[in-house]
Amino acid sequence: MTEIKTSHTLFNNNDIIMEQGSIGDCAYIIETGEVEIFIGHPDGSEQKIATRGKGTIIGEMALIDQKRRTASVRALMECKLIKITKDEFQQRLSGSDPIVEMITKVILNRYRDTISRIEVFGEGTIYPPAEETEKQLTQSGKAVEHLKTASEFKHAIKNNELVLYYQPILDLRTKEIKGFEALMRWNHPEKGFMPPNLFIPIAEDSGLILKATDWAIEEACLALKRIQGQSAGLSQDCFMSVNFTAIDMLQPDFLSKLLAVSEKTGIAPSSIKIEMTERLLMNNPEKVKNMLIDCRENGFQIAIDDFGTGYSSLSYLHHYPINSLKIDRSFVVQMNKDPSAYNLVKGIINLAKSLNMSLIAEGIEEDHEEDLLLKCDCEMAQGYKYSRPLPESQLIEFIKSHSN
Ligand code: C2E
Ligand code: CA
Ligand code: CA
Numbered sequence: 001m002t003e004i005k006t007s008h009t010l011f012n013n014n015d016i017i018m019e020q021g022s023i024g025d026c027a028y029i030i031e032t033g034e035v036e037i038f039i040g041h042p043d044g045s046e047q048k049i050a051t052r053g054k055g056t057i058i059g060e061m062a063l064i065d066q067k068r069r070t071a072s073v074r075a076l077m078e079c080k081l082i083k084i085t086k087d088e089f090q091q092r093l094s095g096s097d098p099i100v101e102m103i104t105k106v107i108l109n110r111y112r113d114t115i116s117r118i119e120v121f122g123e124g125t126i127y128p129p130a131e132e133t134e135k136q137l138t139q140s141g142k143a144v145e146h147l148k149t150a151s152e153f154k155h156a157i158k159n160n161e162l163v164l165y166y167q168p169i170l171d172l173r174t175k176e177i178k179g180f181e182a183l184m185r186w187n188h189p190e191k192g193f194m195p196p197n198l199f200i201p202i203a204e205d206s207g208l209i210l211k212a213t214d215w216a217i218e219e220a221c222l223a224l225k226r227i228q229g230q231s232a233g234l235s236q237d238c239f240m241s242v243n244f245t246a247i248d249m250l251q252p253d254f255l256s257k258l259l260a261v262s263e264k265t266g267i268a269p270s271s272i273k274i275e276m277t278e279r280l281l282m283n284n285p286e287k288v289k290n291m292l293i294d295c296r297e298n299g300f301q302i303a304i305d306d307f308g309t310g311y312s313s314l315s316y317l318h319h320y321p322i323n324s325l326k327i328d329r330s331f332v333v334q335m336n337k338d339p340s341a342y343n344l345v346k347g348i349i350n351l352a353k354s355l356n357m358s359l360i361a362e363g364i365e366e367d368h369e370e371d372l373l374l375k376c377d378c379e380m381a382q383g384y385k386y387s388r389p390l391p392e393s394q395l396i397e398f399i400k401s402h403s404n
Helices: 086-094 098-121 130-140 143-158 196-205 209-230 254-265 278-283 285-297 329-335 339-354 367-375 392-403
Strands: 007-011 016-018 026-032 034-040 046-053 072-075 079-085 162-171 177-188 192-194 239-243 272-277 301-307 324-327 358-362 380-382
Touching: 079 086, 086 098, 098 143, 143 177, 143 196, 143 209, 162 209, 162 392, 177 196, 177 209, 177 380, 177 392, 192 196, 196 209, 209 239, 209 254, 209 392, 239 301, 254 272, 254 285, 272 278, 278 285, 278 301, 285 301, 324 339, 329 339, 329 358, 329 367, 339 358, 339 367
Parallel strands: 177 239, 239 272, 272 301, 301 324, 324 358, 358 380
Antiparallel strands: 007 079, 016 072, 026 079, 034 046, 034 072, 162 177, 162 380, 177 192
């Protein structure tokens, strides 16, 4: 989160702190002193509107738009003010939830509209055109799109628009298929196939991810059963990796749901790999640890996804019952260009081995990436070099041709 940088400004008695009609670029919090807010009329007279003292804020509307100040502010004594610039505020606002951003802007726009009309232009004047500004605010941000996607995603689950693709995970040395990762796609009625990065974060925000995950875990297990049934050459202890978010894993019934799926589908817990990110471990260390211990005791496998992108500290790893580390593609890409990235990957692999964890490198596209990973003794890999994520029928074809 961006830090709002503040600075202090001193004003003497009678100083004009802000001037009606000028374009505002900051707000102030009054740390000490008192000010008066007034409007200057065309005939030169002044109309006092209010006074403000310690702890209050002045000029706040400038934080939200490019419009002119609707009133002037004069110091009534020596004043010490804390300045918040528009740029800093906008930076923080754009880093927040898009709906919070939109609503904040709309409320401030309406507030500006109301006071401009009543105090400056008189009741009944249709200035400024708040509706137009508001339309711009709602249409320029991500919020409306976000809300629309969330409501459509609700139907996606009901209407069977979600699909799983499967990417094979291979033994790097022998090229034997060791497992698959289930990756969600949304077959949107108008937009076509949507990649998960466009809808998973929205599904997470709205809580809809829970239903989608319930569907995905069961569907992935059923698919593994079908794939095994149709692929004679495939090892029977192939695993199916499924991605879980923090919201999924912090549900009190997470384990009982997994057990129910395992029972219902006939896929043993040892064939189900739970993929979770490092961040989840670090944000909820004790809660997650206990839950992971329970999952492992029940036979499920656990993999840390995107390993290396979240936290540099590796010291926590041995506290958790983890089976596999998945090295993020960003390291795989860097390895060839940067010896320190290569050494880092090698270090991660050695560490994992000493902790009895297996290694999966993600996103292998090039021969030289595979060569370097082999040199580091990495165990498993997935990437476009071997296969893109495929729909079930194509995956079965891939397995057939791969084992010939
Ligand atoms: P992830 O878990 O890190 O999944 C691997 C991503 O890397 C997938 O993107 C996959 O298509 C892509 N990939 C695999 N090999 C290569 C390669 O050689 N080169 C490149 N450039 N990319 C490769 P995808 O399918 O778009 O998924 C993106 C992310 O969305 C996933 O990242 C995961 O975090 C999330 N996701 C996908 N499916 C699910 C799901 O069912 N549930 C949840 N919670 N998240 C999911
Ligand atoms: Ca993953
Ligand atoms: Ca990953």
